Amino acid sequence: MPVAQKRFTLYDLEGRTRPWSPHAFIVRMILNYKGVPYETIYISFPDIRPTIQKLDPNHEQYTIPFLVDHYKRVTVVDSVEIAGYLEAQCPMTPSVLPGGIQPLCSFWYKDFLHPKVLVPMLKLLLAPVCNGVLDHRGAEYWRRTREKRFGMRLEEMAGTEERWTQLWETIDPELQRIGRALRSNKHCYLLGSTPSYPDFSFCAALAWAQVADERLFKKILAAHPAIWQLWQKLSIYTGGP
Numbered sequence: 655m656p657v658a659q660k661r662f663t664l665y666d667l668e669g670r671t672r673p674w675s676p677h678a679f680i681v682r683m684i685l686n687y688k689g690v691p692y693e694t695i696y697i698s699f700p701d702i703r704p705t706i707q708k709l710d711p712n713h714e715q716y717t718i719p720f721l722v723d724h725y726k727r728v729t730v731v732d733s734v735e736i737a738g739y740l741e742a743q744c745p746m747t748p749s750v751l752p753g754g755i756q757p758l759c760s761f762w763y764k765d766f767l768h769p770k771v772l773v774p775m776l777k778l779l780l781a782p783v784c785n786g787v788l789d790h791r792g793a794e795y796w797r798r799t800r801e802k803r804f805g806m807r808l809e810e811m812a813g814t815e816e817r818w819t820q821l822w823e824t825i826d827p828e829l830q831r832i833g834r835a836l837r838s839n840k841h842c843y844l845l846g847s848t849p850s851y852p853d854f855s856f857c858a859a860l861a862w863a864q865v866a867d868e869r870l871f872k873k874i875l876a877a878h879p880a881i882w883q884l885w886q887k888l889s890i891y892t893g894g895p
């Protein structure tokens with residue numbers, strides 16, 4: 655590994671377009687919001703497992719994002735865990751887990767955001783990510799693993815207008831729920847008066863759509879005015895090294 659100039663290194667997914675990964679966008683946005691200096695190393699899908707095994711053989715989850723803290727010589731995997739780690743290590747920065755909401759954020763992600771929003775989005779984005787976003791090795795890995803998981807060619811999943819619309823119609827009611835929740839808070843966040851993990855994780859999904867499929871991105875933004883409003887406030891945090 656090259657000698658790091660910054661305390662933190664974010665491992666993100668390689669692609670023809672960078673950055674693009676929805677889960678890495680969560681951590682990127684949080685690092686940017688907190689103003690924590692970091693650098694990024696982009697790795698291809700097949701390199702995730704060997705890279706984590708080399709950095710810390712005790713880890714058993716092989717996913718992007720993961721964060722290396724060079725001061726503490728610690729590797730943290732999973733966006734909720736990383737958010738919690740940054741809260742503890744960078745206490746002078748704005749909180750994204752106020753009042754100790756980390757356990758609740760695990761529910762939010764596992765029981766709502768992932769199954770209700772990210773999985774249907776994934777079905778719409780299977781082919782666009784493979785054919786338009788990923789690097790060559792990543793695309794080969796993505797096609798092999800995702801075609802096995804879904805039991806069909808990537809292009810079949812949302813390949814007709816009818817299928818596309820059916821999938822969209824499973825996401826739209828969930829977006830309305832998010833929109834209503836945002837609207838019910840005068841600050842237009844899912845919690846409190848400042849953005850927190852739930853807001854960033856939802857906007858990270860929008861950032862993914864923006865890179866992978868303009869049509870889906872525009873439809874999500876147009877689904878509810880409060881979603882548009884949230885994106886206006888938080889999209890400034892999607893960039894970075």
Ligand SMILES: N[C@@H](CCC(=O)N[C@@H](CS)C(=O)NCC(=O)O)C(=O)O
Pocket residue numbers: 675676677678699702716717718719731732733734799
């Ligand atoms: N709960 C995890 C999920 C991370 C995740 O699923 N990442 C995907 C990329 S967006 C991944 O690394 N997949 C590994 C693979 O498909 O082998 C988080 O929030 O960090």
